[in-house]
Amino acid sequence: QFFSSSANLFNAFRTGAIDLAYQNLAVDQIRTLQEGATAQKWQAIAKAGSGIDYITINLKSPPLDKLEVRQAIAAMMDRPLLEERVFRGQIEPLYSLIPATLNMKDPVFQAYGDGNATKARELLTQAGYSETNPLKVEFWYRSNVVNDQWAALTLKALIKKRLGNLMQLDLKSIESTTAYKNLDKGVYPMFLLDWTPDFLDADNYIQPFMECSKGSVKTGCEAGSSFLQGSFYYSDRANQLIDQSRKELNPDIRKQIFKELQALLGQDVPFIPLWQSKDYLFAQKWIQGASLQITQKVPFWTLQK
Helix, strand or coil, rough: CCCCCCHHHHHHCCCCCCEECCCCCCCCCCHHHHHHHHHHCCCEEEEECCCCCCCCCCCCCCCCHHHHHHHHHHCCCCCHHHHHHHCCCCCEEEECEEEEEEEECCCCCHHHCCCCHHHHHHHHHCCCCCCCCCEEEEEECCCCCHHHHHHHHHHHHHHHHHHHHEEEEEEEEHHHHHHHHHHHHHHCEEEEEEECCCCCHHHHHHHHHHCCCCCCCEEEEEEHHHHEEECCCCCCHHHHHHHHHHCCHHHHHHHHHHHHHHHHHHHCEEEEEEEEEEEEEEEECEEEEECCCCCCCHHHHHHCC
């Protein structure tokens, strides 16, 4: 059964109308269901998920075409704060597009720190910004995703508290269906999005973001993955490495290729990884064999009433 809102799914499970509840529940709803599981009203199964949330940055949209600006924004992202204040421990901080569950990951964004106002101020000063000439940038999120709204509001408040007027986020929202249709049109300077892989390999966290099939350093990406993401990132080296990784059979060599790709990601900042999801499956007491796979699949063949 599919439900039109997380509230309907939540209520249907709590009243026993359905046997299992999975995905798209809000933070408070998950916390309430976890408390119910602790009180032995039902079962709760949690596992590190394969989905990630990140910011896509439009490199064609001034002032985000300046590297120092993108790096300063990366330095101000405070993942532990989001984990604690917004998600109440229901996510894991993410420092690369490749999640921590894969051995190819290299947490390159740890170099920027979390909410690192000192580094951000230094970078913005280099880029010519000051309290009297502040950085102003639009930050878009999906209006129908409650968690994204809270994350955006939290980051804006954090930046205001630690940088004063030096960096100013102008929050804007739009319904997700409309957003996805317009990403490749370049209308959004920064957008908070999520990604679920088609298969569990490092390639599926890098190629759909950094690959560009047509473009140049001067024009940016004109066709390909980064174009569709609304980033328009172009790198000859990234394209070469992605192509090489898809032909390489030696896992050790392949790991080095992805290490270099992640180094490019951290250096050029076309995307900013924020958090890795945790998956939660809730099952009624009369259900046996409920479990979650790392692929985010629920194996139905193990279930019994």
